[in-house]
Amino acid sequence: MTARSTLNDQAAVTETTELPAVKSSSFRSTAEEHRDDIYNSLFDYFRNYTKLPLSPFDQRLIRDAFKLKKLRRRQFLVQEGDVCKYICFVVCGALRIYSVNERGQEAVVAFALEGKWMSDWESVVTQTPSRYHIDAVEHSEILQISPAELHALEAKIPAIDEFLRLEQRLVAVTTQKRIHTAISMNAEERYQDLLENHPEYFQRFSQNMIASYLGIKPETLSRLRKR
Amino acid sequence: MTARSTLNDQAAVTETTELPAVKSSSFRSTAEEHRDDIYNSLFDYFRNYTKLPLSPFDQRLIRDAFKLKKLRRRQFLVQEGDVCKYICFVVCGALRIYSVNERGQEAVVAFALEGKWMSDWESVVTQTPSRYHIDAVEHSEILQISPAELHALEAKIPAIDEFLRLEQRLVAVTTQKRIHTAISMNAEERYQDLLENHPEYFQRFSQNMIASYLGIKPETLSRLRKR
DNA sequence: TTCATTTTTTGATAAAAGTCAAAATATGGC
């Protein structure tokens, strides 16, 4: 394994601290290397996404703007009533955003696995208290940035500017699809649709959470699965 | 009535051709004035949205890029299988985007009244055949632009660049809300939610279409309304 | 590994929403 791990290789990132440094000539600790790996994964992500280069100066700006944060399983990133201050890039792990109604029933609005973004867009854009909770479903490592700092990077770094344009389009496409699924399909069709489009969710999230994401009860999902 | 009509004053726009020119000294036809009104409403829209100016040169670029199109009631703008080539600004009238499944059941993904945008984002971004129909619910006037031309304007006109950034955020906020509504509320709650957030829809769209937008049957909506 | 805790499954029943058919009402194109 090289010091530079890929985004999708979760084990590579999380186990780095347990392995000896590959280069014996290095004076740097494995913790420092792990930190470098994490930022490198973000640089790779932007380069791959945009096909644009990032100068060492750009990388320094990005490194300073994105703050690394570790979340334990079930730890909250945002709780209902908080103003969501950051947009988060998931380096490894899994997050969810969900609401809880008067009866205590949860509704999962979105999941984010490694290489995806998570925020309460409503709260972060309008700087109003969130109606949602965001928490870590697994032990996770994330890179956070405030909207103001992201805006500043956008103005300075062409790759970030391009990334935001491309990402915005992708968001429009995926949300249009999700709305269509929610209003036009019954429980069984929504389940089949999720199986096809996000089989990985079934490996990473509990049936309870999947059911909530589909807008059905866990008992109903269990019965659909029996067929 | 002045030559320059407002966006929301639908009658003002549609009746222009039936009225004598206000300025008797003008050599321009009422049809030409109507055309000017339409583009001016778009310029006003961008200026209001972004609080940035548009130079006469900017206005010329925008005028050349956005093509005016009139749609009769029930006329298709996009049919399933077409590649959606344009992003549309609704000057007056009302459009909807909807799918039709194997059984002929319609599902309305979105409505657009005057001052709103309409496109099949999935098709227009990926240039793949659309899974939806877009048609005019009322006689409508729209301004169309291709994604490539919009991209070119974005690079040349700061107000357009800023508009796209702001609009993207709004889309993220509104779609997150719609997804939450769809998965976490029952039929009655979704109906109440729409009454609060889009009372104007009930004035402009049939119960059939509203029901389809809410993901319920017209009979169910009729029964909810009786309460 | 054990064991307390959480998650999933199963069964019985209730509530919500859909289906089909027909009548009442509204509408828009001439």
Place this chain on the structure above:
DNA sequence: GCCATATTTTGACTTTTATCAAAAAATGAA
């Protein structure tokens, strides 16, 4: 304004999904 056409309402009945309770299975922390 008329009238064919489309839309909305109503009723009887079916299907789907939710609810509640309890058992079975899985999971994770010590």
